[in-house]
Amino acid sequence: MAEPALAVRRLRKSFGALVVTADLDLDVATGExxxxxGPNGAGKTTLLDQLAGELVPDGxxxxxxxxxxxxxxxxxxxxxxxxxxxxxxxxxADLTAEDNVALAVQxxxxxxxxxxxxxxxxxxxxxxxxxxxARVGLAARGSVAAGDLAHGEQRLLEVALALAREPxxxxxxxxxxxxxxxxSRAMIALLSSxxxxxxxxxxEHDMEAVAHLADxxxxxxxxxxxxxxxxxxxxADPVVRSAYLGGDA
Amino acid sequence: xxxxxAAAGVLHQPFWIxxxxxxxxxxxxxxxxxxxxxYGGLVSFGHAAYFAVGGYTVxxxxxxxxxxxxxxxxxxxxxxxxxxxxxxxxxxRTSGIFFIMITLAFAQMVFFALIAIKAWGGNDGLPLGxxxxxxxxxxxxxxxxxxxCLTLLVAFVACAAQLVESRFGIVLRGIRGSERRVLxxxxxxxxxxxxxxxxxxxxxxxxxxxxxxxxRFVSPDMASWSRSGEFLVMVILGxxxxxxxxxxxAALLLGLESVLSGLTEHWMLPLGxxxxxxxxxxxxxxxxxxxxxxxx
Amino acid sequence: xxxxxxxxxxxxxxxxxxxxxxxxxxxxxxxxGVINLAHGSIYMLGAFVxxxxxxxxxxxxxxxxxxxxxxxxxxxxxELVVIRRLYARHHLDQVLATFALILIANDGVxxxxxxxxxxxxxxxxxxxxxxxxxxxxxxxxxxxxxxxILIAAxxxxxxxxxxxxxxxxxxxxxxxxxxxxxxxISRLNTVVFALGAVLAGTAGALLxxxxxxxxxxxxxxxxxxxxxxxxxxxxSIRGAFAGALLVGVVDTLxxxxxxxxxxxxxxxxxxxxxxxxxxxxxxxxxxxxVLVWKPRGLFPVGPR
Ligand SMILES: Nc1ncnc2c1ncn2[C@@H]1O[C@H](COP(=O)(O)OP(=O)(O)OP(=O)(O)O)[C@@H](O)[C@H]1O
Ligand SMILES: [Mg+2]
Numbered sequence: 001m002a003e004p005a006l007a008v009r010r011l012r013k014s015f016g017a018l019v020v021t022a023d024l025d026l027d028v029a030t031g032e033x034x035x036x037x038g039p040n041g042a043g044k045t046t047l048l049d050q051l052a053g054e055l056v057p058d059g060x061x062x063x064x065x066x067x068x069x070x071x072x073x074x075x076x077x078x079x080x081x082x083x084x085x086x087x088x089x090x091x092x093a094d095l096t097a098e099d100n101v102a103l104a105v106q107x108x109x110x111x112x113x114x115x116x117x118x119x120x121x122x123x124x125x126x127x128x129x130x131x132x133x134a135r136v137g138l139a140a141r142g143s144v145a146a147g148d149l150a151h152g153e154q155r156l157l158e159v160a161l162a163l164a165r166e167p168x169x170x171x172x173x174x175x176x177x178x179x180x181x182x183x184s185r186a187m188i189a190l191l192s193s194x195x196x197x198x199x200x201x202x203x204e205h206d207m208e209a210v211a212h213l214a215d216x217x218x219x220x221x222x223x224x225x226x227x228x229x230x231x232x233x234x235x236a237d238p239v240v241r242s243a244y245l246g247g248d249a
Numbered sequence: 250x251x252x253x254x255a256a257a258g259v260l261h262q263p264f265w266i267x268x269x270x271x272x273x274x275x276x277x278x279x280x281x282x283x284x285x286x287x288y289g290g291l292v293s294f295g296h297a298a299y300f301a302v303g304g305y306t307v308x309x310x311x312x313x314x315x316x317x318x319x320x321x322x323x324x325x326x327x328x329x330x331x332x333x334x335x336x337x338x339x340x341x342r343t344s345g346i347f348f349i350m351i352t353l354a355f356a357q358m359v360f361f362a363l364i365a366i367k368a369w370g371g372n373d374g375l376p377l378g379x380x381x382x383x384x385x386x387x388x389x390x391x392x393x394x395x396x397x398c399l400t401l402l403v404a405f406v407a408c409a410a411q412l413v414e415s416r417f418g419i420v421l422r423g424i425r426g427s428e429r430r431v432l433x434x435x436x437x438x439x440x441x442x443x444x445x446x447x448x449x450x451x452x453x454x455x456x457x458x459x460x461x462x463x464x465r466f467v468s469p470d471m472a473s474w475s476r477s478g479e480f481l482v483m484v485i486l487g488x489x490x491x492x493x494x495x496x497x498x499a500a501l502l503l504g505l506e507s508v509l510s511g512l513t514e515h516w517m518l519p520l521g522x523x524x525x526x527x528x529x530x531x532x533x534x535x536x537x538x539x540x541x542x543x544x545x
Numbered sequence: 546x547x548x549x550x551x552x553x554x555x556x557x558x559x560x561x562x563x564x565x566x567x568x569x570x571x572x573x574x575x576x577x578g579v580i581n582l583a584h585g586s587i588y589m590l591g592a593f594v595x596x597x598x599x600x601x602x603x604x605x606x607x608x609x610x611x612x613x614x615x616x617x618x619x620x621x622x623x624e625l626v627v628i629r630r631l632y633a634r635h636h637l638d639q640v641l642a643t644f645a646l647i648l649i650a651n652d653g654v655x656x657x658x659x660x661x662x663x664x665x666x667x668x669x670x671x672x673x674x675x676x677x678x679x680x681x682x683x684x685x686x687x688x689x690x691x692x693x694i695l696i697a698a699x700x701x702x703x704x705x706x707x708x709x710x711x712x713x714x715x716x717x718x719x720x721x722x723x724x725x726x727x728x729x730i731s732r733l734n735t736v737v738f739a740l741g742a743v744l745a746g747t748a749g750a751l752l753x754x755x756x757x758x759x760x761x762x763x764x765x766x767x768x769x770x771x772x773x774x775x776x777x778x779x780x781s782i783r784g785a786f787a788g789a790l791l792v793g794v795v796d797t798l799x800x801x802x803x804x805x806x807x808x809x810x811x812x813x814x815x816x817x818x819x820x821x822x823x824x825x826x827x828x829x830x831x832x833x834x835v836l837v838w839k840p841r842g843l844f845p846v847g848p849r
Binding site: 052054073074075076078079083084086090091092093094095099102103104106107108113114115116117118119120122125161165 | 411412414415416417418419420422423426427429430431432433434435436437438440441444
């Protein structure tokens with residue numbers, strides 16, 4: 001197999017006495033969609049936060065794009081090609097949906113500060129922003145303040161922001177959570193359409209989505225990877241059934 | 250804003266010209282503060298420090314015989330910007346109330362340093378010499394000084410308005426809304442905040458320089474914490490995040506102060522009550538009322 | 546040596562008095578999330594009431610109790626009328642509203658008591674100086690230290706051992722849980738605010754005999770108090786205690802020793818300016834260093 005897009009080695013993190021990431025190893029191959037599942041409180045979000053650079057691990061290494069990024073901040077990792085969505089939508093509430101995406105486009109195209117030309121009339125920002133909105137089905141909602149969007153729309157906007165960044169690695173934290181039936185369908189279709197064009201690490205509770213999207217599944221329980229393999233193999237694993245699926249399904 | 254003093258100038262009423270000059274100078278401070286408070290979400294409780302550094306620069310240069318305004322003002326802006334670089338670099342690592350308090354602490358340092366420096370008059374302050382010129386204009390003429398100040402205010406607000414609509418400005422607003430998100434998109438937010446903080450400090454420094462030429466006197470009081478509080482009051486009164494509102498805020502506060510102090514010796518009491526009522530009941534400030542969007 | 550000890554005692558005395566203010570301020574922030582700039586005004590009120598009650602010939606203890614009670618009542622009124630409207634508001638609004646309260650309090654006090662400072666006599670029984678080791682020290686200041694430490698200990702017991710204390714501790718971190726227990730949160734807030742006000746008023750009353758009781762005294766100590774609670778870590782009583790002692794001692798020792806240290810190494814007029822300046826900013830330098838090193842203070846309280 002080629003060099004993995006993301007390699008995690010012996011990652012450790014505790015909050016006080018609570019071990020949230022326990023000597024975790026994880027490889028995400030370039031181009032695959034890798035799902036991380038696990039019960040509530042298993043440490044999935046904490047893992048994503050460490051991958052994205054928001055939390056500093058207590059030990060271990062994170063290698064991304066052939067670089068050790070363990071000590072880099074979230075902005076530096078984003079510039080290397082990571083993008084993430086948040087479990088709790090984290091948008092700029094008082095800017096419009098389109099401005100939110102335009103900011104992501106701007107982050108991709110130029111990091112130098114520009115003080116003069118209006119960003120509101122800059123077609124190099126606006127056109128890609130509208131395209132990204134259209135892609136997630138929010139074309140008609142561009143002028144609504146992000147904080148006024150419905151919950152499902154905010155989730156879609158989260159994904160639009162991440163996509164507009166044109167990352168090589170996409171970290172998604174429960175993009176299906178709280179979506180209605182139709183919205184879930186739309187989200188799965190959207191993710192299917194981008195699958196293969198970039199590497200995806202998908203944290204998800206929704207098993208239908210995982211079954212649809214994931215090439216490989218890692219099961220996290222109490223910060224530990226208890227199983228890893230295809231969806232069907234993981235489903236059949238007795239350890240997983242007792243630790244997780246058994247209680248849930 | 251323009252019409253009143255022009256008319257008063259024709260009538261040669263220095264009282265009105267001077268009142269308007271004061272408003273214009275404080276409006277400049279308020280607008281610069283609004284840039285970071287209203288757009289960056291950075292509540293600085295030490296903005297008076299830059300005002301004082303600007304003022305003292307002009308006064309100390311005059312003490313050493315340098316009274317050509319463009320030189321003195323440029324140096325004043327540069328020094329206050331430099332102070333803002335240092336303070337910003339140290340304090341922008343914190344946020345929320347910690348940021349409020351650390352900016353206050355740095356301003357207190359400036360305040361006490363000015364009191365301690367006897368060569369600059371210590372507690373008593375430092376008067377400026379008789380002369381002050383700007384490219385051949387006599388700045389002691391109240392009307393001339395007023396129009397110079399007004400020009401600078403308009404230029405600053407126009408530039409700031411352009412700035413907040415620029416790519417830089419959108420990032421700044423983004424930071425105010427959710428710094429976490431802006432970081433996750435890949436912007437080095439610390440640098441953006443620092444640049445905004447320095448621009449704001451430079452604006453206040455310019456206003457301080459103008460104040461020195463207006464009052465012909467500077468004192469440590471320019472850096473006091475109640476001054477910093479007053480600047481915040483102006484921003485709030487005008488409606489935060491509305492650069493033009495800062496002008497209304499400055500005018501309203503100075504107007505209230507002079508009207509109330511003309512009525513009673515105990516004018517701070519009614520002023521406090523009015524401020525309290527405004528904060529509690531009008532979330533978007535006076536500009537919000539005027540613009541009809543008191544939506545919080 | 547004895548001079549150093551004397552300065553240390555002065556610093557300790559100053560520190561425990563700052564703690565009396567810091568405790569209330571930090572609790573109000575920790576539980577209600579409100580920055581209260583008017584806390585110094587409550588302290589000022591305590592001092593004024595104590596000084597004028599003592600001026601009528603009432604015993605010292607009565608004067609102090611009166612000051613504390615007046616401060617408590619003012620605190621309840623302020624909480625009911627202003628502070629409870631600020632809970633959910635941005636810090637900026639809180640700063641502004643309580644800044645307005647300072648204006649109101651300062652002018653109100655000067656309307657009632659006038660502009661000339663009041664004096665309050667040190668109670669006769671406590672006015673003699675005592676000899677401690679090699680130096681003479683005012684007994685009253687020792688009483689202040691003892692009173693401050695006693696009150697701090699009582700507060701510790703209150704917070705760690707009583708039901709009210711349990712609610713206060715829980716209220717700072719788990720508001721919803723406390724509300725779910727059926728506790729009237731807004732009553733709890735009023736009680737906590739009043740408690741903070743009583744402590745501040747007590748500090749004002751106790752300090753009245755050794756300070757000029759005048760308008761503006763509140764702001765001076767308020768800023769030091771803020772430095773103390775920021776250095777200690779907002780919301781933490783332990784942090785407030787550590788921060789207050791640190792501020793008291795650093796400020797006192799700075800003023801006493803920085804000029805002395807500079808004298809041999811700088812020209813007199815420079816040593817004078819520099820010494821005065823450095824000793825006045827010592828605590829702000831302390832705060833800046835602490836915050837740059839630990840952005841949430843020495844004893845940070847849970848994530849917020
Ligand atoms: N900042 C923190 N301080 C202390 N404990 C924390 C912190 N963040 C998370 N935790 C705890 O760590 C554990 C793992 O949390 P995490 O959010 O990573 O779980 P998760 O797998 O994402 O759960 P969910 O499916 O509910 O999103 C939980 O028990 C949580 O309470
Ligand atoms: Mg999670």
